[in-house]
Amino acid sequence: MTLIETTTRRADTDAPLIAPLIERWSPRAYDPAAELSEQDARTLLEAARWAPSANNLQPWRFILARRGDPAFTTIHDALMGFNQAWADSAAALVVNVAEVADDAGTPRPWAKYDLGQAVAHMTVQAQHDGLHTHQMGGFDGARLAEAFGLRDGLEIVSITAVGKVGDASALPEPLREREVAPRSRKPIDELLITAA
Amino acid sequence: MTLIETTTRRADTDAPLIAPLIERWSPRAYDPAAELSEQDARTLLEAARWAPSANNLQPWRFILARRGDPAFTTIHDALMGFNQAWADSAAALVVNVAEVADDAGTPRPWAKYDLGQAVAHMTVQAQHDGLHTHQMGGFDGARLAEAFGLRDGLEIVSITAVGKVGDASALPEPLREREVAPRSRKPIDELLITAA
Numbered sequence: 054m055t056l057i058e059t060t061t062r063r064a065d066t067d068a069p070l071i072a073p074l075i076e077r078w079s080p081r082a083y084d085p086a087a088e089l090s091e092q093d094a095r096t097l098l099e100a101a102r103w104a105p106s107a108n109n110l111q112p113w114r115f116i117l118a119r120r121g122d123p124a125f126t127t128i129h130d131a132l133m134g135f136n137q138a139w140a141d142s143a144a145a146l147v148v149n150v151a152e153v154a155d156d157a158g159t160p161r162p163w164a165k166y167d168l169g170q171a172v173a174h175m176t177v178q179a180q181h182d183g184l185h186t187h188q189m190g191g192f193d194g195a196r197l198a199e200a201f202g203l204r205d206g207l208e209i210v211s212i213t214a215v216g217k218v219g220d221a222s223a224l225p226e227p228l229r230e231r232e233v234a235p236r237s238r239k240p241i242d243e244l245l246i247t248a249a
Numbered sequence: 250m251t252l253i254e255t256t257t258r259r260a261d262t263d264a265p266l267i268a269p270l271i272e273r274w275s276p277r278a279y280d281p282a283a284e285l286s287e288q289d290a291r292t293l294l295e296a297a298r299w300a301p302s303a304n305n306l307q308p309w310r311f312i313l314a315r316r317g318d319p320a321f322t323t324i325h326d327a328l329m330g331f332n333q334a335w336a337d338s339a340a341a342l343v344v345n346v347a348e349v350a351d352d353a354g355t356p357r358p359w360a361k362y363d364l365g366q367a368v369a370h371m372t373v374q375a376q377h378d379g380l381h382t383h384q385m386g387g388f389d390g391a392r393l394a395e396a397f398g399l400r401d402g403l404e405i406v407s408i409t410a411v412g413k414v415g416d417a418s419a420l421p422e423p424l425r426e427r428e429v430a431p432r433s434r435k436p437i438d439e440l441l442i443t444a445a
Contacts, residue, residue, distance in 0.1 A: 068295035071269065071377045074370055079301055098437050099264035104369065105275055107386045107407075111435050116442045124443075150442065151362075163386060166347075166406050169365025173300065174270055177373060181267045190303045190359055201442055210362050211303075239307050241294050246312045246346065246397055247320075 055082075055221040062236060073180035078236060079187040081228050083142035084219035089119055093182055094145065097215070100178035101171040107163035112152035113171040116201055119145045127200050128212060133191040138225050140189070143214035147175070148197065149188075154206030168210055179215060187214045251278075251417040258432060269376040274432060275383040277424050279338035280415035285315055289378055290341065293411070296374035297367040303359035308348035309367040312397055315341045323396050324408060329387040334421050336385070339410035343371070344393065345384075350402035364406055375411060383410045 062078040064070065094117060106112060118124035120143065128146045129137065140146065149172050151164040176186040194209045203209070221232045258274040260266065290313055302308060314320035316339065324342045325333065336342065345368050347360040372382040390405045399405070417428045 064295075064299040066295050066299065068292045070292065070296055070299070070374060071267075073267065074296055074299060074374060077299075077301075095437070096264045096266065098440065099260075099262050100266055100270055102434050102437060102440065103260040103262065103266070103270060103273075105273075105372070105384055109433070111440070114440055114442050148442075163361075163406070165359075165362040166365040166368075169362040170369040172362075173366040173369035174373070176301070177370070178266060178270060188301055188303075203442070207442075210359070237305070238298050241291070241298060244294065244298060244307070244310055246310050246344075246399070246403075 056218060065236060073177045077176060077180045078185075080185050080218050081139040081187060081232055082219045082221040082224050083139070083144070083185070083214065083216035085142040087144050087217035087219075089144040089184070089215060093184065094119075096182065097147075097175045097179055101175040104167070104171040104174045106167035106170070107161075110152075110161060110167070112161045112164035113168045114150040114152060114207060116148035116150070117145060128197065131193045131197045131200070132189065132212070133193065135225070135228055136189050136191050139228060140214045142216065142219055143187075144184075144216035145214075147213040147215060148201075148209055149211045149213060150203065151208050151210050152206060153208045156204075156206070158206065164208075165210055172211065172213065176213070183217070184215055185218050188212070189214065252414060261432060269373045273372060273376045274381075276381050276414050277335040277383060277428055278415045278417040278420050279335070279340070279381070279410065279412035281338040283340050283413035283415075285340040285380070285411060289380065290315075292378065293343075293371045293375055297371040300363070300367040300370045302363035302366070303357075306348075306357060306363070308357045308360035309364045310346040310348060310403060312344035312346070313341060324393065327389045327393045327396070328385065328408070329389065331421075331424055332385050332387050335424060336410045338412065338415055339383075340380075340412035341410075343409040343411060344397075344405055345407045345409060346399065347404050347406050348402060349404045352400075352402070354402065360404075361406055368407065368409065372409070379413070380411055381414050384408070385410065
């Protein structure tokens, strides 16, 4: 059994970042016995809820399903590629939905940006609460939109697996290798744009 | 002199959120004497840098200008509406840029969502470091893109004012009132989509 410790996956930085930021990473090996309590689920939603947004429009919606719920199976069945091979061990799947247009069809240009902030708040809080998260972009959005009856203007942007880290040796091989690969990011100099 | 204490602007929730999430709010009154140190600026960029992104593409870029830098004036001059009336007291302005398409023109559909996460990481870290942030959507993006020579595919999504909370009584009246208005969010039930 191979449990990949959070401490071995810390961000490679000397900056004094808060623990949930420095320790956060995106595992694929989840403990298939761990559950997400009602209280923990509510705390995650509260973290998202208090994120900032353009004109405080809060253009974020969520579908939260625990392993064992019919909705969990619906979401899992819509995952693509390798995601199906591991995400069934997560304690919950959260579908992250941006309100890109309101009921009347008026666009909300900051919806995806604001949703990203709300999900970041959720993942940072999860990390603090001893949970891990892994966001996925590979899924059949049209199928999910139909299954959950989403109106026009609600767009599924990502799906977050939430759970406790589990046995990495249970992962299929290409994923097992990725689970322990060094974490990397561009250097700060490549992120900074300076005056022309 | 009216300093609005962070404690009076806490999120109205009983959930055990981490301090930077529960205490974060978006002031407009900044201390015009406070400065952002090189070390603090670097820490904010490191917080953003380690955010997750689709395929680890890190589609975020930043322009960071301190009060007194020529670039600060360039950015401030492009702000719209009431933003110009208060943002000049911020210690720094950070232009948040999404790489919505790469050099070859290939779209990056998660760019704004991922940028939102990176900026959220930055604001949460700032809050922990005793700094406040206020993100703005009102600015002349075309003017800034030209001033900083942004290539096609780089889109300015928001501008963050960073600084220390200052004297709220120095704000013009409509803003002064907003500075102390109760914070509000939709209830969780309105954010949740359940199975159809």
